[in-house]
Amino acid sequence: MTTRVMLISPATGSALRAARFDDGSPLDEAGVRDARAAAGALPRADLAVTAPAPRCRQTAAALGLDGAEPVSALRDLETGRWRGRSLDEVMAAEPEAVAAWLADPDAAPHGGESVTALTDRVGAWLDGRAEDGGRVLAVVEPAVVRAALVHALGLPAAAFWRLDVSPLSLTELSGRAGRWNLRCGRPLAPAEPKAGTE
Template sequence: MNVRLKLLAAARSSSLLETRFDDDRPLDAAGWHEAERAAPVLCRLAAAELRYCSPSARCRETGDVLGLAPLAQPALRDCDMGRWRGRTLGEVTAAEPQAVDVWLADPGSAPHGGESLLAFVTRIGGWLDTRPAYEGAGLLAVAEPGVVRAALLYALQAPPHSYWRIDVQPLSVTTLIRRSGKWSLRLEG
């Protein structure tokens, strides 16, 4: 049996605009408005037989605004950024420029004391691989953009540096399909 999983990127919040690491801020007013405006198009996602979300406030609220009633999954949390949590890239770069360089160059490093990129992608991949097979409407997960990027990296078996080259927009939908134990990306128009 196949697995069809739609990944819905959470609506935006001020932390997305400020590039804050691993920040659990709720949707801002603009994010609420964008989600409400998108609801007539995205309401079709409620047909999914199982609906999940990252445990962040932003993801839970996106699911609520869209009427999806998703179940929070701790394994879908964003990358653990350790002591960099809640700080902007600019703040961290000013305070620890060499650590940022190491972090960007080596996907196995975690100079912030949290989770390495490789560990994060492996965690998300483990969650993907344990999804039950459902024909029909499939599965849905409302997730942070970083989680969507990690899922794509894992599914496509792309090299780790590709993570930095994937741009996930708020409220975008990505479809992954697992057939015979292998994942593929489906682009829908």
């Protein structure tokens, strides 16, 4: 049975704009506006879920996915004591810790979760969806999209940091546990009207 898992990264908020480790801050007005504008570009789904973070839940609501259920397994990478701090602040205070974190997927110098642990958690959720079949739409943080790709494609964990995920982009995985195919991220934007149809 084929499953399609469609991962949507949330719209921007203040933490993303400030290059800060997320602290649960909500979307800003521009993010809400962008998500509402993208609502018409959503693919059909049998089930809609969201990460529990305010930014993801608000994006889901702005996209018209009011019934999207929060799923704990899809929460963002837990960054422990770095939560709410900017990357520049952390690099200035703990350069060796940041270097270790970026070089070693098993490292968690912030006291939170390692990239490996995140990938295992998200991978378990993804493989569980493969058992169900159908089309699942999930609004999740960029780190969760990267973890899903590392797991689904059997990439080395170090590839996690080499995957860029833009706000309000759609990344599709189809297949089943152990054999996933990737349709790379595309922006969620309203379709351009065809000439002569305005």
